[in-house]
Amino acid sequence: MSALGKVVRAGVGRRRAQTVVMTLTVLLAVTSSVLAASLLVGSQAPFDHAFARQRGAHLTAMFDGTGTTATQLAGTAHLPGVTAAAGPYRAVSLHPTLGGNARDIPVGLNLPVATVVGRPGGAPVDDLDLTAGHWATGPGQIVWDADRTPFRVGDRVTFPDVPGSPTLTVVGLARSVGGSADAWVPPAQVAALTEPGSAPEYQMLYRFAAAGTDAQVSAARASVVAAVPAGSMVSAESYLRAKRAADRAAATFAPFIVALGALGVGMSILIIGIVVGGTVGAATRRIGILKSLGFTPAQVVRAYVAQALIPAAVGTAFGVVLGDLLAVPLLHTEGSAYGTSALAVAPWIDVVVPIATMSVVAATALAPALRAGRLRTVEAIAVGRTPRAGRGRGHERGINLGINRGLHGLLGRLPLPRVVSLGLANPFARPARSATVAAAVALGAVGVTFGVGLAASLTGIDQGLNRESPGQVIVRTLSGREQSRAADPDAVAAALAGQPGTRRYFSTGQAQVGVAGLAGPTTVNAYRGDSSWGSYQMISGSWFTGPGQAVVPTGFLTLTGTHIGDTVTMTNNGHTARVRIVGEALSLSNEGQQILTDAATLSGLGARVLPESVRFDVDLTGGTDPKSYVDSLNAALRPLGALAEPASTGPSGTVIAMDSLAAALTLMLVAVAGLGVLNTVLLDTRDRVHDLGVFKALGMTPRQTIAMVVTSVAGVGLLAGVAGVPVGIALHHIVMPAMGRAAGTRFPAADLAVYHLPVVCALALGGLVIAVAGALLPADWAARARTAETLRTE
Amino acid sequence: MAAPLIQIHEVRKEYDDGPPALAGLTLEVRAGEALAVLGPSGSGKSTLLNLVAGLDRPSEGTVTVDGLRVDELSESASARYRRSRIGMIFQFFNLLDDLTVADNVLLPAQLAGASRQQARRRAADLLEFLGIDRFADTFPGRLSGGQRQRVAVARALMNRPALLLADEPTGALDTASGQDVGRLLTELNQDGQTILLVTHDTALADSCATRTIELIDGAIVRDVRAGGDVRAGRNVRAGSDIQAGSAVRSGGDVQAGAGR
Known part of the structure; x- marks a missing residue:
């Protein structure tokens, strides 16, 4: 060598x-x-x-199964402009109900109509990602869309409309980026899911050479329509809608990522x-x-x-x-x-x-x-050899030494143990090295401050959004498919009033109205009963206190250019009603195009509350077990056709996702910062090993040695932590509103003002913790180093 | 006769696989003695000093200083022992450049948690006694070698140690400064300070030691008391060239026998 x-x-x-x-x-x-x-x-x-x-x-x-043939549809794959196609697949629209499941969800609960497609998982277009379980390959198996499912692998789903009410087992969850269907079964399974006298539809999936804009997708669609028998295309969904929704979600998360x-x-x-x-x-x-x-x-x-x-x-x-x-x-x-x-x-x-x-x-x-x-x-x-003073290696060193000596003098006079004052003065002996420790700790502190603030804000916002279900129990008035009409709200209210454990409740129902200055229908959430206990989290203004007042999300104010105190006009079939905006609430429903008001506001408007949208939010008296309350209440509600269920109170998957991302990266930042401190203190301890030997020869105990080494970075750590906290807070104050803007809402001040004094104090000490944690190992080494050997070290 | 302050019994010290640095050494030093340890490089002088200072532990045997079994002390107890019962001076002074002379001298008292006022008074007295009080606020780098060693002596005496250990205290000094330090050690010993002096410098040993031992290969080959006897060590090997030389003061009484 x-x-x-x-x-x-x-x-x-x-x-x-x-x-x-x-x-x-x-x-x-x-x-x-x-x-x-x-x-x-x-x-x-x-x-x-x-x-x-x-x-x-x-x-x-989607194509009418009787108006066209599979051969005709297969031919559309070769149309000009079509670069790839999959299908035709047989597809049926079915009403599923929840079967046996390992959770606490009532069996028989109606689920929204689902499009079930018979196809293999892999395909030249829409090559599905299986996120759990396995692909459906045999009879009795079904794979559900991972994002639109109440199911977990192993749950059962029943289709009561189909003769024999077949029950399938969910064997997998899959994700179609374009949302091509709600569920998938093996092609041979479709026949068993088809209602008598009806023919399954066909599904075709296309990729086009040009599909960047709505116009291009429409043109390509038109060419497909022209190639099949007239009227046989039942519906066609452009990927651009899903893309816009996903891009919006991405834009919301991007600032913090x-x-x-x-x-x-x-x-x-x-x-x-x-x-x-x-x-x-x-x-x-x-x-x-x-x-x-x-x-x-x-x-x-x-x-x-x-x-x-x-x-x-x-x-x-x-x-x-x-x-x-x-x-x-x-x-x-x-x-x-x-x-x-x-x-x-x-x-x-x-x-x-x-x-x-x-x-x-x-x-x-x-x-x-x-x-x-x-x-x-x-x-x-x-x-590194001693003695070194008096003949410094240049002007800069001379200045450093001078500053250091001055500080030693100053700190030596403070009423502190000598080991502490010696440690505190140490950073000034090597200012460049101390600056790097400070930078590492400060960045770590910025990361922790930002991460903690982000988690606190998101939890607050999530709880604010959960105010849309303020009680512990929700009662829906449309409980089963066999029920042709929604339950009578007054009867449900009477049942609730008579149910032991009910503390208070109110009902909401949705109606569609026109709003002057807004295109398309606006959803009105009409409240009956005292809803003051279940108000949304307010961004500004206050919750409505009577008819003629309304609370709206930020999106509504942005869309209409209105402010709190302004009056907007609602229209319905020639009737008009004026409502004054008294509050801005946190809500992301309906893209913000929503009005929350007392049901009496709609009385002169003739707007009909959709019966199936009526629900009751119920608050229970203290000590009432929601599960037994729900069981008992359901016994009373079943004859009415209503169904009670516990309100979901856990944090949303999105918040869990963001919290876990923030936690993972923050931990990483802290670990890296701690390593930076560890290395620097290790180098410093090695450089000063001879001085440490002298201290120990003079009677410095191992504990005093550890105290001195730890103190040598504790001061810098504390200062850097204190400096990093405001930067982290500033970053939080930039990122959170940016996320809100992307989501189309402002956030309540309470959700942004998460840095309360105790939190700030704890965060400010975070730098100290990082520095001390990083210094402990080398300090221990310094305490254990054999004095006789260190004295020989030069 | 005063009681032994240092009792070293059958001490053996080995490093790795090499020959022992100390080979079953037994030695007693009485309070008030100034013992000079002579010997060539590698003879075990520094090892002996480190064992007495509690900086190292023997492989075998016992080291007792001022009634305390130094070889059994934990790291913390060993530090407390050094701070309360011994003072050390070194060849290269080992002063902390960033601290003033006064702060260097104060350090052992501060580590021991002494009251600030008492410590300052003691430091001022020592600096005055050693003739360096005008340098109290000076940094060590601005002092001559002799002055630095006086500062080191002041620091070593700060906690009134029973034993002063000096490791080649004149090794880095010019002749005049070396003689100055020698006189200082003599004065201290005459005032009753027990001193263990490790040196190559026979002149220094002559000038200030009341007793001199010589080590070779970890064993005492000669033990000479000023105005007293000379005893050859038990490990003296055939053919060793032992001369009383200058290490033996006039009137020395040479005796053969065991060195214990």
Whole structure:
């Protein structure tokens, strides 16, 4: 082995602690970079990516099963402009009811009409992603749409309209990016699901050469219509509608993903710089010895860059693997949040991140190696040796020493234990190193502050949105399909009033009205009874207190250009009613085109409340068990045709997804920051090992040694934490409103003002915690170091 | 005769697979003695000093100082022992450059949790006694070697130690400064301070030690008391060139026998 090779090998092998720290740092940095970059890439047009991967259908067309033939439809695949087609598949529209399930959902509950298609999973167009279970291959099996399902794998579903009320088992959940159907069965199963006297429809899935705009999709649709018998196309759904909805969801999540992702990548680069630069910088004396032995500056530089690259390469390799593995659940979560299929790590990320990491390592190693290589040999050897004062290596060092001495004097006079004042003064001895620790801790504090605020705000917003179901129990007036009419609301109210455990309740029903200045119908939520206890979370203004007053979501105000205090005119079949806006509520329903008001407001309008939309929200008296209340109430409601069910109170899947993303990235940031501190304190402790020996020879106990080393970064950590918190808060205050804008709403001030004093104080201490946690290991090493050996160290 | 302050019994110290640094050494040092330990490099001088200071532990045997079994102390107890019962001075002074002379001297008292006022008074007295009080607010880097070593002595005496350990205290000094430090150690010993001095410098040993031992390969090959006897160590090997030389003061009474 060449002399250079031996030096490199010895450098990597002998400094085991530093080699391990560097490997770990690079590993974590690469892992978080792969994750952050994947999330960032995933946030860029997630629908488009998923659509391309699934070869999603630009047009999902349904054809009358009697007006056209499979052969005719197969022929449409060869029309000009059609690049790919799948089908024809047999399809039926059915009313499913919930069968046996492992949860607490009542058997027999009616579900919305579902389009069930008989087809294989894999196809040249709309190649479905199976998210759970397996594909339906045999009789009695069905796969349900993963995003529009009350089912879990193993649940049963019954189709009471079909003779024999067949019951199928949900064997899998799948996702069609274009939403081509609600459920899929093997083709042979369709016949058993067809009502007597009816013919199943046909489904065709098309991809077109040009489908970027509504006009292009319409033109392509027209060419298909022209190729089949007139009137045989029953419906056709453009992918653009699903794309717009998904893009909107993506736009809502993008600000926070971008913020956390950018923090992750920035942190990785900073920490690699700190660790590698610090490690090479600390080896200056060894470099001096090598030069005195005849190593050229170029050889020295090569040796130290190689010494940094070896552990970095190991860390990078493991980091990519770990990043790819961790990305699987994280990207799945992100995909769920966007409402698209699970995302995958882009292959180029696994190439670019390692190359970028190794380049950063090489560059950060190069700078101190070059500096050490250029240093005069005698100076390099003198570095770290004592005594060193009085003959400083230049003006800057002289200034640092002066400042340091002044601080020692100042801190020494404070009523603090001497070990604490010695530790507190230490950062000023190496201001550059302290600055890097501060930067690492501050970035960690920014990440934690942002993550905590984000989670708190999202929880608040989610609870605000859950105010749409304020009670513990919901009663729906249309309980079963055999029920031709909705239950009488007055009878339901009477049943509720007579039910022990009922504390209070109100009912809502929806009506469609016109609003002056708005295109299309607007949904009115008409309230009966005292709804003040179940008001939505207000953004501004107050809940309505009587007829003629209305509360609207932000979207309504934006669409109509109105403000609180303004009056809007509702129209219905020539009747008009004026309503004054008294409050702005948090709601994302109906894209914000919604009015919440007392039912009496509609009396002069002649607008009919849709019977099937009427529901009661019920608040129970304290100590009432919702489940037994529901069971008991259902006994009374069943003859009326109404059904009670417990209101869902858990956080939404979206909030869980965002919280878990934020938690994962924040933890990563904290771990990387802690490693940065660990490495810096390790280097510092090594540099000061002789001084530590002197302290110990003078009687410093192991505990005092740990206290001094920990204190040496505690002050910097505390200050950096305090500095990072306002930045994190500012980031939160930028990102949250941006997310709101993308979702088309403002957020209540209470949901944004989540940084209460105790939280801020705790967050400000977060920097201290990161610094102390990072310093504990090297402090322990310093306490254990044998005094006799450290005294010999120069 | 005063009671032994240091009792080293059958101490053996081995590092890895090499020959023992100390090979079953037994030694007693009485309070008020100034013992100089001479010997070539690798003879075990520094190991002996480290064991007495509680900086290291013997592989075998016992080390008792001021009635305390130093070889049995935990790390914390060992630190408390150093801070309360011994003071150390080193070849390269080991002063902390970032602290003033006064702060360096105060350090052992501060680590021991002494009252600020008492510690300052004691430091001022010591600096005055050692003739360096005008440098109290100066940083060590601005002092000469001799002055630095005086600061180190002041620091070592801060907690009124029963034993002063000096490891080559003149090794980094010019002749005049070395003689100055020698005189200082002599004065301290005459005031009753027990001193264990490890040195290569026979002149220093001559000038301030009341007793001198010489180590070779971890064993005492000569033990000379000023104005008293000379005893050859039991491990003296055939052919060893042992000379009383300057280490033996005039009137020394040479006795053969066991060195214990």
